[in-house]
Every structure is written in structure tokens, then in C-alpha cells.
Amino acid sequence: MSPKMSKTFRLMPNLAHFLHPRTSSCHLINVNVTACARTIIRLTHSVQLNSNGMLLSCYTTCFKRSNSTDNKDVSNLEKGKSESTKAYLNELGFDTKRIEDRSPTTMKQNLNQIQNSIHFFRNLNLDDEAIQSIVSRQPMLLSRSLDHLKEHVDLLKKYSLTNEQVCHVISRAPRFFSVPVETIKGNVRYAEKLQVSMKKIAIILYYYPSTFSRKRNGVEAVCILIIDILKAHYPMDEEIERKMLRSMFMSSPKVFIRSPGEIVRNIAFLVSLGFTDKALYTVVRYCPETLRVYPHYIQAKFDFVQNLFSLDETDTATLITRYPKFINFQPHVLQAKADMLQEVGFTLQQIQQQPRVFSFSVDTLNRRYKALKEAGYEFKNLRVLTMSEREIKNEVKNLESSTVVE
Known part of the structure; x- marks a missing residue:
């Protein structure tokens, strides 16, 4: 082989x-x-x-x-950090149980981080009681970086808010300081695009900070929604849109915190009451509160006006369109003004012809009426009571001068 x-x-x-x-x-x-x-x-x-x-x-x-042994070591380490943080906060008088319930991760933060945050608030001249109140409502502020907190303070100061005003904002609306600063800046930029003045933006930041912090691009989204709905009833060019939104934003910034669903609901309710076409545009523009309050509040004002002047629904909608701010007043306030005017001799028909008279308080109406009456003014209607203070003073002065000459 x-x-x-x-x-x-x-x-x-x-x-x-x-x-x-x-x-x-x-x-x-x-x-x-x-x-x-x-x-x-x-x-x-x-x-x-x-x-x-x-x-x-x-x-x-x-x-x-x-490795169970190592996990146990890590767990013990985290527990130790939590106990140190808890002891520190307890010593300062914080409600640590509330903090743990609302934000469990806050208690696990490095103690130095917690201490730095508290020192930051103290440097703003907030006392410990105020800091405790802020943290109890927004515990996660203790875990925010100093850069994060400083960015929010710098933004407020850019709009000329004083240190005291900054403290007021954080005390009233601590959530404002917890959201990303870019969310706030984006909403502020859109307000500037509407040509809202820096002074007005500063006022809104101070009194209604959540307008800018509630949602990323939230202000723009609400504006687009309002315009889209209204344009189906009343054609508008870009300039009218901008003027309307700017007016609404300056007079009623809380509207821009509402959800799209609430806006749609309220506009649909206004339409059901007979506000359509230009009437809908007028009511929304000059009384933006109609988009913020619940429908039953609008219904209550509508019913009051209808009953006071004995009108049908169509005429009621027409009268409210002439003076949309009827919606801003409680029925008992409107009734008190109507009663006062009738007591001095005006009829409901005269009042209906000058609905703007409801803008003034009972005391102001009384004072103006007495001053004019004593000067010899002969009332034919209520228009004179709606004039400016300077115009009324000049009218009284002229009447008194003519009486002296005679």
C-alpha cells in the first residue's frame, strides 16, 4: 500500500x-x-x-x-449621605418628611450641593423661614446647580427687577426657578416678537412669572391657536393679529397659561351664546378673560345683563359686544352700580345706552355725580360720568365760573 x-x-x-x-x-x-x-x-x-x-x-x-457585596456597600453609602443631609436639614428646621415625600432624590444629593443651594438663597437676603417655605413647595430646588439658579436670577435682573423683587418671585412662584431657563427665555422672546415692551415684560415676570415658565413655547402655541380659531370668524392681517395678541398679553397674561383644550372650549361657548364673526373677535380682544374663566362665570354675567335690561339673547350679545368688560365684574357689583344710578334718577334705558359707566366704582360715580350736580350741570345722559377726571374737573370749573359771572 x-x-x-x-x-x-x-x-x-x-x-x-x-x-x-x-x-x-x-x-x-x-x-x-x-x-x-x-x-x-x-x-x-x-x-x-x-x-x-x-x-x-x-x-x-x-x-x-x-456583586451583592458591592451593592450593599453602595446602598450603605447612599443611606449615609441621605442621613447626613437629613440631619443637616432637620437642624435648620426643614420638614424633611415632606421633602422626601415630594422629591425622594433630593435627600440623596451630596450634602455640599444642599448647603450651596441654601447659601445661595441666603445671599439673596431670604431668611431661613422663607427658604423652608420655598423648599417645602419645590424641594428639587435644593438639587439644582448654582449655575441653574443664577441663570434665573440674571434673567430677572436683566429686566430690571431688584433683588427684593427677585426674592418676591421665588417666594411666590418657586416652580419658576425649577424649570430650564431656556423655556422661560423662549416665551419671553415670543412676547418681544409681539412688541411687548421690556417694562411690561418685567411687570408680568414679577406678578405672573408662570406665564413664561408653564410650558416650552407655550405662549406661542396659545397665540397660534387663538388666531387660527378667530380667523375662521373674522379675517385679520398680520398687523391686526399682532396688535390683538399684544393687547391681550398685556391686559390678561394668565390667558396664556391655559391649555389648548380650555381655549377651544371657551371660544365654542362664546359662539353658542351668539358671539360670532366680528362680535367674537371684539369680545376676545377687549375681554381676554373670556378665554380664562370657566363657562358658567360667563353665563352668569350674560344672564345678569339679559335680566337687568329685559333683553333677548341676541340683544344681550350685542350689548356685551359694545362693552365686553361686563364679563369682568361679579353680578352683585354690577347690580350695586345699576342701583346707585337709578337712585339718582337715571333710567335703565339711559344706563343701557352708556354701558361703559360700569367701569367705575360706586364711590367714583357718586363723587362725580355730586360734583357736577352741585355745579349746576343738567344731566341728559350718562356720557359725562364716563369722561376723564380732568375733563370732569374742567366741566365743574367752567360751570362754577359761569355761575359767578351771572
Whole structure:
């Protein structure tokens, strides 16, 4: 047999074993590898051999598990940090249970971070009682970075708010300081786009800061929604749109905190009362509160006007369109003004012809009426009572001068 043939025959038995294994066995080898301080990886090697010890298959399985000992150490470390923070805040008089309930992660912050935040508030001239009140309502402020807090203060001061006013804002609206500053800046930029003056923006930041912090691009979204709905009733060009939104924003900034659903609901309710086309535009522009209050408040004012002047629904909507601010007053306030005017001799018809008279308080109406009456003014209607203070003083002066000459 040739050497080449001999080699072939020697290989055949081995091939036969692979093709027809009679028996097999499996050997498992486990190896533990520590990947990091917190994790252990177990590699299991499975080897399958035939009865002659020849390799049939081999594969590796990987199991990963956490190192329970290290996890326990980490847990103890976090618990220690939490206890240190809790002890520090308790010593200062904070309600730590309330903080834990409202923001559990705050208690796990580094103690230095908590201390730095409190020092930051103290540097604004906030006393510990005020800080405790702020934190109880917005605990996460303790975990905000100093850069985050400083950005909010710098923004307020950019609009000329004093340190005292900044403290007033954070005391009344701590959530303002918890949102990203870019959310606030974006809403402020849109107000500037509407040509709202810096002075007016400063006033809104001071009295109604949540207008700018409630939602990212929230002011713009509400403006677009209002315009889209109103344009279906009353065509407007861009200049009219901007003037209307600017007027609304300056007179009733809280409207721009409302959700789209609330805006849609209130406009639909106004339409159901008969305010359509230009009337709808007029009411929304000159009494933006109609988009903020609940429908039943609008209904109460509508019913009062209707009953006071004995009008049908169409005439009631027409009268309110002439003076949309009817919606701003409570019925009992409107009734007191109507009663006073009737007591001095004016009829309901005269009052209806000058609805703007409801803008003035009972005391102001009384004072103006008496001054004019004593000077000899002959009332034919109520228009004179709606004039400016200077115009009324000039009228009284002229009447008194003419009386002296005579």
C-alpha cells in the first residue's frame, strides 16, 4: 500500500467517529470574571465529545450578575449621605418628611450641593423661614446647580427687577426657578416678537412669572391657536393679529397659561351664546378673560345683563359686544352700580345706552355725580360720568365760573 493510501485509511476511522458517534459526553467549565467592582460575569464553557474523546461541539454561555457585596456597600453609602443631609436639614428646621415625600432624590444629593443651594438663597437676603417655605413647595430646588439658579436670577435682573423683587418671585412662584431657563427665555422672546415692551415684560415676570415658565413655547402655541380659531370668524392681517395678541398679553397674561383644550372650549361657548364673526373677535380682544374663566362665570354675567335690561339673547350679545368688560365684574357689583344710578334718577334705558359707566366704582360715580350736580350741570345722559377726571374737573370749573359771572 502506498504511503498516500495508507494515510487515507488512517484518517477514515476518525471521520467515521464524527459522522456516527456512538456515545457522547458533556464537560462544563465555569469561569468567574470580575468585570468591575459591582459586576461579576460567569463564563460557562460546554464541550461535547464522542466516546473516543474527539470534539463534537463547543459553545460558551455568559451569565452576568451584580456583586451583592458591592451593592450593599453602595446602598450603605447612599443611606449615609441621605442621613447626613437629613440631619443637616432637620437642624435648620426643614420638614424633611415632606421633602422626601415630594422629591425622594433630593435627600440623596451630596450634602455640599444642599448647603450651596441654601447659601445661595441666603445671599439673596431670604431668611431661613422663607427658604423652608420655598423648599417645602419645590424641594428639587435644593438639587439644582448654582449655575441653574443664577441663570434665573440674571434673567430677572436683566429686566430690571431688584433683588427684593427677585426674592418676591421665588417666594411666590418657586416652580419658576425649577424649570430650564431656556423655556422661560423662549416665551419671553415670543412676547418681544409681539412688541411687548421690556417694562411690561418685567411687570408680568414679577406678578405672573408662570406665564413664561408653564410650558416650552407655550405662549406661542396659545397665540397660534387663538388666531387660527378667530380667523375662521373674522379675517385679520398680520398687523391686526399682532396688535390683538399684544393687547391681550398685556391686559390678561394668565390667558396664556391655559391649555389648548380650555381655549377651544371657551371660544365654542362664546359662539353658542351668539358671539360670532366680528362680535367674537371684539369680545376676545377687549375681554381676554373670556378665554380664562370657566363657562358658567360667563353665563352668569350674560344672564345678569339679559335680566337687568329685559333683553333677548341676541340683544344681550350685542350689548356685551359694545362693552365686553361686563364679563369682568361679579353680578352683585354690577347690580350695586345699576342701583346707585337709578337712585339718582337715571333710567335703565339711559344706563343701557352708556354701558361703559360700569367701569367705575360706586364711590367714583357718586363723587362725580355730586360734583357736577352741585355745579349746576343738567344731566341728559350718562356720557359725562364716563369722561376723564380732568375733563370732569374742567366741566365743574367752567360751570362754577359761569355761575359767578351771572
